[in-house]
Amino acid sequence: MQRYGILSLIREGLRGHTGWEPAWRFPEPKPRYDAIIIGGGGHGLATAYYLAKEHGLTDIAVIEKGWIGGGNAGRNTTIIRSNYLYDESAAIYDHALQLWKNLGRELDFNIMMSHRGVLNLAHDEGEMRQLKRRVEANRLNGVDAEWLEPEDVKAFCPPISIAPTLRYPVLGATLQRSGGTNRHDAVVWGYARAADALGVDIIQQCEVTNILSEGGAVTGIETTKGPIATPKVASVTAGHTSVIAAMLGLKLPIESHPLQAMVSEPIKPVMPCVVMSSAVHVYVSQSDKGELVIGAGIDPHLSYTQRGSFDIVEHQMAAMVELLPFTSRLRFMRQWGGIVDVCPDASPVISKTRIKGFYVNGGWGTGGWKATPGSGHVFADLIANDEPNAIAAPFALERFVSGALVAEHGAAAVAH
Amino acid sequence: MPRLDPGIRSVPAGFRMDRRIKSGDDDIKCGNWGRQEMFLIRCPWCGERDVSDFSYGGEAHIARPTDSETMSDSAWAEFVFLRSNPKGVHAERWNHQAGCRRWFNILRNTATDDILAVYKMGESPPEVTANLPATPSGEAAIGSGNDAAKILGPDETGGATAGK
Numbered sequence: 001m002q003r004y005g006i007l008s009l010i011r012e013g014l015r016g017h018t019g020w021e022p023a024w025r026f027p028e029p030k031p032r033y034d035a036i037i038i039g040g041g042g043h044g045l046a047t048a049y050y051l052a053k054e055h056g057l058t059d060i061a062v063i064e065k066g067w068i069g070g071g072n073a074g075r076n077t078t079i080i081r082s083n084y085l086y087d088e089s090a091a092i093y094d095h096a097l098q099l100w101k102n103l104g105r106e107l108d109f110n111i112m113m114s115h116r117g118v119l120n121l122a123h124d125e126g127e128m129r130q131l132k133r134r135v136e137a138n139r140l141n142g143v144d145a146e147w148l149e150p151e152d153v154k155a156f157c158p159p160i161s162i163a164p165t166l167r168y169p170v171l172g173a174t175l176q177r178s179g180g181t182n183r184h185d186a187v188v189w190g191y192a193r194a195a196d197a198l199g200v201d202i203i204q205q206c207e208v209t210n211i212l213s214e215g216g217a218v219t220g221i222e223t224t225k226g227p228i229a230t231p232k233v234a235s236v237t238a239g240h241t242s243v244i245a246a247m248l249g250l251k252l253p254i255e256s257h258p259l260q261a262m263v264s265e266p267i268k269p270v271m272p273c274v275v276m277s278s279a280v281h282v283y284v285s286q287s288d289k290g291e292l293v294i295g296a297g298i299d300p301h302l303s304y305t306q307r308g309s310f311d312i313v314e315h316q317m318a319a320m321v322e323l324l325p326f327t328s329r330l331r332f333m334r335q336w337g338g339i340v341d342v343c344p345d346a347s348p349v350i351s352k353t354r355i356k357g358f359y360v361n362g363g364w365g366t367g368g369w370k371a372t373p374g375s376g377h378v379f380a381d382l383i384a385n386d387e388p389n390a391i392a393a394p395f396a397l398e399r400f401v402s403g404a405l406v407a408e409h410g411a412a413a414v415a416h
Numbered sequence: 417m418p419r420l421d422p423g424i425r426s427v428p429a430g431f432r433m434d435r436r437i438k439s440g441d442d443d444i445k446c447g448n449w450g451r452q453e454m455f456l457i458r459c460p461w462c463g464e465r466d467v468s469d470f471s472y473g474g475e476a477h478i479a480r481p482t483d484s485e486t487m488s489d490s491a492w493a494e495f496v497f498l499r500s501n502p503k504g505v506h507a508e509r510w511n512h513q514a515g516c517r518r519w520f521n522i523l524r525n526t527a528t529d530d531i532l533a534v535y536k537m538g539e540s541p542p543e544v545t546a547n548l549p550a551t552p553s554g555e556a557a558i559g560s561g562n563d564a565a566k567i568l569g570p571d572e573t574g575g576a577t578a579g580k
Contacts, residue, residue: 065553065554207551208552210552224551242502243501243502243552246552251494251498251500252498252501253493253497253498253499254499256501256526300471301508302472302501302506302526303526303529304526304527304560305526305527305528305559305560306560309468310455311455311466311468344496344497400496401489401490
């Protein structure tokens with residue numbers, strides 16, 4: 001793998017940038033692999049990378065129907081945090097956060113990780129108590145979290161008004177200083193480049209059309225580029241998890257919904273951190289280009305169309321202007337939708353299935369991006385060992401039979 | 417010359433999808449209600465209203481088990497949690513929350529958001545035809561919001577603007 005750095009940049013600068021190698025290959029699929037990962041997004045490529053790096057499984061392929069990072073990896077608002085309420089969630093999201101901290105160095109790719117802090121605002125007494133409880137739960141789990149009084153919120157994030165006369169007054173906020181944002185493309189490209197260097201075949205423009213099984217065990221897949229034999233198939237297809245599982249006759253506790261986001265025109269730096277408000281129902285950060293990046297809630301109905309309804313956009317804009325009145329005259333440049341797979345308990349599925357050799361990683365709902373490295377790390381472990389590790393185990397499909405749900409609806413920063 | 421761009425060299429611009437059940441623009445038979453697009457919903461009692469008038473009630477025709485005292489935990493899990501979640505025709509319940517507050521059923525193509533039929537509670541879903549994606553996770557020719565991840569068929573060039 002060609003190393004990136006100041007020396008290679010100077011060297012290439014002096015010779016007209018003619019020496020850069022392609023960051024990854026564009027191979028044709030082989031007739032057989034040891035394992036196949038369906039879905040070349042952040043989670044899928046991370047899974048492939050950790051399978052190759054930590055489990056020595058290098059004869060594997062990532063099959064992507066479009067291009068890598070063109071699905072939800074390219075559609076989210078890149079907010080990183082791990083301040084979830086329950087032990088199970090804190091374990092996996094904080095595992096991811098610890099991996100994020102060193103990921104750019106590990107992948108030799110600048111993922112533009114910015115630990116600028118994430119504020120979760122409290123607008124009423126009940127919410128304040130709930131968020132304070134979450135701070136204490138986080139601290140017991142070793143997740144960095146603190147409670148800010150209104151004056152401290154103002155000092156940390158000046159554009160927020162703490163006037164007590166507001167319709168939704170800011171009574172305080174939780175702050176996770178290690179939270180922040182990063183660059184989605186860079187993460188996808190960094191994982192792809194590192195996985196490719198370890199021998200992983202990344203096959204784009206190739207859709208999986210069927211998964212073959214015999215005697216209750218996976219034997220291979222059919223694709224638009226022909227059949228491929230493999231004993232292990234791992235679905236990491238945010239937005240199409242149910243569609244992939246249906247190829248083996250499996251029904252999942254998942255429904256797919258559009259989730260919209262949008263960006264404003266670029267403006268001077270105004271937002272020093274990520275701000276999330278559950279009551280007003282919006283989350284905002286500012287990209288390095290200066291655009292305000294805004295997200296909110298899902299469309300309530302099931303849909304695979306990546307756009308969403310206009311009334312959700314209206315609601316999102318109203319919430320934005322309520323929280324940050326100075327944005328009322330901002331122009332918006334882009335709006336888009338992605339499809340999120342939502343589980344009934346708002347926690348993901350990382351699981352074996354009753355088909356031997358078929359693994360599912362999905363149902364991350366509205367918050368999968370932040371988990372990318374942790375999700376790939378524990379999922380690779382599950383695929384390699386055929387048993388979930390301690391972090392992945394609570395997210396098995398069996399929880400919907402046993403009733404041991406990880407009910408994070410209330411603990412997610414934005415209502416689902 | 418090698419390029420700096422580590423990503424894809426060509427982006428498919430044009431794309432055709434030919435596996436329609438019937439071809440043509442007006443191929444969607446919609447029961448008694450005519451062709452409807454999201455996000456206007458025709459309430460069987462009030463007529464056509466914006467989708468924000470309505471609340472979504474989930475998958476339709478899931479009968480509550482009658483042997484609840486003897487059934488297994490996994491059978492309960494199936495009833496409570498498992499959903500078909502199809503990319504295609506979906507039977508679902510809606511409530512006209514800001515109107516007559518009555519429930520009704522809809523058949524909708526979740527790949528395009530075309531509403532194929534509206535029918536009352538207790539009725540069976542009518543037969544419809546829908547414009548489905550050519551492959552399980554593909555995109556329909558019209559109505560999909562996803563122009564990014566469309567797949568080129570083996571004999572397709574990707575249209576005039578696609579590169580090598």
